[in-house]
Amino acid sequence: MEQPRRITDSFPRRRRRGPGRPPGRLKKDKKDKDKAQVKVKERDCPRAPSQPPPDPALLEMLRRFDLSWEYGPCTGITRLQRWERAQELGLSPPGPIRDALLEHRDNPDVTYRWVWEGMGG
Amino acid sequence: MFSEQAAPTAQGLLAPPSVEPPTFPRVPVLGYSDCSQPFQLGERSFSRQYAHIYAVRLAGMRPGLERRARSRWGSDVALRKLSELQAGEKCCVVGTLFKAMQLQPSILQEISEEHNLVPQPPLPKYIQPSDELILEDELQRIKLEGAIDVQRLVTGTILAVYGAEQDDGRFLVEDHCFADLPPPLPWNGPSSDRFVLLASGLGLGSVSGEALLSTQLLVDVVTGQLGAEGEQSCAAQITRVILAGNLLSQNTQSRDTINKAKYLTKKTQAASVEAVKMLDEILLQLCTSVPVDVMPGEFDPTNYTLPQQPLHRCMLPLASAYATLRLVTNPYQANLDGVRFLGTSGQNISDIFKYSSMDDYLEILEWTLLAGHISPTAPDTLGCYPFYKSDPFILTECPHVYFCGNAPHFQSKLLQGKEGQRVLLVTVPDFSATQTACLVNLRDLTCQPITFSGFGADSED
Numbered sequence: 001m002e003q004p005r006r007i008t009d010s011f012p013r014r015r016r017r018g019p020g021r022p023p024g025r026l027k028k029d030k031k032d033k034d035k036a037q038v039k040v041k042e043r044d045c046p047r048a049p050s051q052p053p054p055d056p057a058l059l060e061m062l063r064r065f066d067l068s069w070e071y072g073p074c075t076g077i078t079r080l081q082r083w084e085r086a087q088e089l090g091l092s093p094p095g096p097i098r099d100a101l102l103e104h105r106d107n108p109d110v111t112y113r114w115v116w117e118g119m120g121g
Numbered sequence: 122m123f124s125e126q127a128a129p130t131a132q133g134l135l136a137p138p139s140v141e142p143p144t145f146p147r148v149p150v151l152g153y154s155d156c157s158q159p160f161q162l163g164e165r166s167f168s169r170q171y172a173h174i175y176a177v178r179l180a181g182m183r184p185g186l187e188r189r190a191r192s193r194w195g196s197d198v199a200l201r202k203l204s205e206l207q208a209g210e211k212c213c214v215v216g217t218l219f220k221a222m223q224l225q226p227s228i229l230q231e232i233s234e235e236h237n238l239v240p241q242p243p244l245p246k247y248i249q250p251s252d253e254l255i256l257e258d259e260l261q262r263i264k265l266e267g268a269i270d271v272q273r274l275v276t277g278t279i280l281a282v283y284g285a286e287q288d289d290g291r292f293l294v295e296d297h298c299f300a301d302l303p304p305p306l307p308w309n310g311p312s313s314d315r316f317v318l319l320a321s322g323l324g325l326g327s328v329s330g331e332a333l334l335s336t337q338l339l340v341d342v343v344t345g346q347l348g349a350e351g352e353q354s355c356a357a358q359i360t361r362v363i364l365a366g367n368l369l370s371q372n373t374q375s376r377d378t379i380n381k382a383k384y385l386t387k388k389t390q391a392a393s394v395e396a397v398k399m400l401d402e403i404l405l406q407l408c409t410s411v412p413v414d415v416m417p418g419e420f421d422p423t424n425y426t427l428p429q430q431p432l433h434r435c436m437l438p439l440a441s442a443y444a445t446l447r448l449v450t451n452p453y454q455a456n457l458d459g460v461r462f463l464g465t466s467g468q469n470i471s472d473i474f475k476y477s478s479m480d481d482y483l484e485i486l487e488w489t490l491l492a493g494h495i496s497p498t499a500p501d502t503l504g505c506y507p508f509y510k511s512d513p514f515i516l517t518e519c520p521h522v523y524f525c526g527n528a529p530h531f532q533s534k535l536l537q538g539k540e541g542q543r544v545l546l547v548t549v550p551d552f553s554a555t556q557t558a559c560l561v562n563l564r565d566l567t568c569q570p571i572t573f574s575g576f577g578a579d580s581e582d
Contacts, residue, residue, distance in 0.1 A: 069259055072176035076169035077509050085510050089180045 058100055065097050080105075133349040143350055145357035148315055150412060151458040153361075159513035160428035160450040162506060171500045173509035175277075179217055179258065181515050182279040182493060185300050186215045190281040193298050198283070203261035206286045214292070216258040218278045220271070222476065223249050225502070247476055248272050256282060256292065267294035272478035277497035300493030303519045305542040309459040310521070315563045316355075317457060318343060318362045318571075321418070321466060321526030324553025325403070326396025327370035335556040338573040340403060344410040359560070361457055362411055365526030365549050366418020366466025369396045374420050393422055397436050404440035412445040416453050418466035418527065426504035427468065427496060428452060428513065452495055454520070460563045463520035467527035469496035470548075472503040482548045483532040486525050490516065490536070490544065519544060522561055527551050531559060533568040 066074040071086040071093055080101045086093040187200055190213045199212040206212065224247040254265040254274060267284060274280075284294040323336055341347040345356045373393040407413050417423040417432050424430055431448035434441040441448075449455075452465040470485050476498060479485050489495060495514040499505035519542040528548035536544045545566040550557045557572045 072180065072259075073170070073172040076173065076507075081509065085177070088511070089177065090184075091180070 058104075061097065062100065065093070133351075145345060145350075145354045147357045147411065148313075148360055150360055151311060151315075152456065153412070153458070154456045155447070155449065156454040156456060156461070157450045157452070159511075160452055160454070162428065162430060165506065167507060169507040169509055171505075171507055174500060174505065174507060174512055175217055176259070177508065177510065178277075178494070178512040178515065179215075179279060181512060182300055183215050185493065186279060186281045186298075189298055189301055190215070190283070194283050194296070203256070203258050203263055206263070206292075208286050208288055211283070211285045211295075213281055213283045214256060214258065214263075215279070215281045216256040216262075218274055218276060218280060219255045219257055219262070220274060220276045220476070221253045221255060222247055223251055225476070245475070246478075248478055264291045265294050266291050269294045269297055270478075275473050275476050275498050276501045277499070278492050278494065279497075280492070299491050300516075301491055302536075302538040302540070302542050302544070303493060303516045305519045305538065305540055306461050306521065308521070308543070310563050310566075311458050311460075313564060314358055315458060316359045317462075317522075317561045317563060318359050318558055319365060319464075319524055319526075319547060319549045319561060320362070320552050320558035321365035321549045322367040322551030322553050323364065323400070323403075324370035324551070325368060325399045326373040326392055327553060328372055332553040332556065335552070335573040336403060339552075339558060340406045342571075342573070343407060359411060360563075361414065362407055363414045363416065363453070363462070363464070365416050365453075365464055365524065366451055366468075367420050367527050367551070367553075368400050368415065368418065369393055369420050369422070370553060371420050397422070401437045401439050404437060404446060405443075408440050408443040408445045412447065414447045414449050414453065414455070416449055416451045416464075416466055416526070418451065419468055426506050427499050428506065429466070452514070458563055460522060460566075461518070461520040462522045462524070463495075463516075464522070464524035464547075464549075465495065465526065467525045467549075468503060469499070470525045470528070472496070472498045476502060481532075482525065482528040482530075483534055483546060486523065486546050486548060487534070487536060490519075490523055490546070521545065521566065522547065524549055524559075530555070531557050531570040533559070535566060 062079060065071070065079065065083075070091055071082060074082060077085075080098070083093050083098050083101065190198060190200065194213060199210070201210075201212040201214055203214060203216065206214070224241070224244065226241060226243075226247070250272075252271055254269060254271050255262050256265050263286070265282065269282070278299070280297050280299050282292065282294045282297045284292055284296070286292050320339065324332055325336075338347065342352070342356055343359055343362060345353045347353075348356075373391070373396045375392060404413060404415065415432060417429045421429075421432060422436065423432055429451040431450055434448060437446070437448075440446045451468075452463065454461070454463045456462075469489065470482055473479070473485050473489070473496075474482070477485070479488065489497070493516050494512075495516065496503060496505075499514065500507070519538065521543065522545045524547040526549045528550055530548070531550045532546075532548045534546045536542070536546055538544070543566060545561065545568060547559055547561065547568050549559050550570075552558060555572070556574045557570045560569045560571055562568070
């Protein structure tokens with residue numbers, strides 16, 4: 001990808017994702033309707049390179065878990081807390097979600113609720 | 122009762138002192154266990170919104186309400202969510218109530234510059250004939266009309282309504298029901314007379330010291346230093362004292378010092394410091410003799426939101442040396458000698474009083490028990506901690522004694538439920554105004570007021 005030199009080239013490089021990038025966890029999504037244009041992740045904490053990135057299908061499943069209304073509001077609590085609350089209320093949330101959350105426990109994209117840009121959550 | 126046992130021995134006061142003064146050992150505590158763990162907050166995080174508490178309230182109370190709806194309107198009644206409603210179909214919907222009140226104080230209206238409104242002064246009641254009721258479930262809301270008393274109900278109640286949706290989009294209610302009394306607890310109360318003294322609103326630190334004599338009389342009666350042998354032997358049957366909030370008076374809350382410059386207020390002490398010292402001395406006298414449970418109230422130095430956390434023991438250095446002093450939360454739940462007590466310092470009842478047409482504190486207390494929730498108006502108009510996992514104010518078991526503090530008068534009622542519940546409802550009056558405390562007899566769940574007053578220069582009778 002040849003680009004003209006920019007001032008921002010001297011800034012530290014973030015990891016760039018390819019065009020087949022999974023939707024969902026990016027803050028810019030709310031502004032950009034066309035997801036294909038978004039390339040760079042805007043998270044403040046870059047992921048540790050030793051961890052394998054979570055499966056895009058997994059992130060999609062977690063996002064769908066966030067948006068399902070049966071389990072209550074999703075903002076302000078971690079996904080694991082929301083799963084356990086749903087379990088205690090007898091709403092029978094799907095088991096694979098919990099396994100995935102525990103497996104990727106130290107990955108902030110997986111554990112934390114889906115944060116919208118501008119909202120503290 | 123208390124005074125009948127005490128009266129015959131009054132002649133003993135005129136007799137010469139005996140060589141061996143009689144001693145009355147206090148009845149031992151049979152059993153005590155504190156059940157207010159749900160109200161104790163450990164780490165507090167305020168980064169959540171209040172949507173969670175409403176969601177868990179509805180999810181937690183929905184099964185019970187659906188059972189009640191089926192038993193009331195037939196087991197084949199259609200239970201629908203608002204999104205599944207069809208016009209004209211008779212069905213039952215379970216949801217949270219919201220009352221849209223025009224006079225409800227709204228911070229957004231106050232700070233809105235385009236209105237240029239002076240913030241409205243606090244009113245005794247904020248209800249108006251134009252208020253509307255709206256039912257909300259997880260996804261939608263619908264306006265209610267029909268056989269439902271709009272003035273009486275408050276926001277945050279979970280209820281089931283039976284009726285049909287009209288063509289104009291409103292729901293015509295034919296009947297409604299609440300969660301009703303929670304399941305009863307087994308009774309293993311004492312077999313002999315044992316009393317618990319309930320008092321609230323001691324109001325220390327107020328400008329006038331008239332209530333101090335009454336407070337000292339109260340302490341003297343409980344510790345057995347007042348009266349003849351009859352009164353002392355009756356006082357020995359008091360197993361516990363519960364102080365239900367507002368130990369400090371509202372005067373200690375003055376905020377004048379905040380608006381003044383710092384150099385003017387350097388030497389002034391907060392009014393509550395002196396009041397807490399007085400409280401410590403009074404509690405010291407009580408604790409040497411009887412177990413005391415101290416609940417915080419609206420004007421006490423603890424957090425504002427419900428559930429209020431216990432007062433810190435370093436405020437009461439003299440009294441907290443004794444193990445008989447227990448600093449507890451508001452609301453407070455405990456098993457005393459086999460009898461389950463549940464009570465608050467009155468903020469929940471007075472908040473419902475402000476937003477409902479119900480005038481009687483005892484009626485509101487009974488209504489909260491029948492609605493299955495201690496404080497439905499929290500967090501709408503009453504400050505509340507943003508719970509997310511479960512709502513601790515939902516009543517899951519029926520207490521034997523249900524009290525609220527800081528009521529204007531003393532009232533009590535024994536409520537009998539259909540499943541064998543027996544609840545004694547007590548509204549504990551404000552001691553600084555009425556000088557009245559309550560004695561609850563644990564053996565037969567009866568309640569008696571006890572008034573302490575001295576003859577002052579301006580006493581009326």
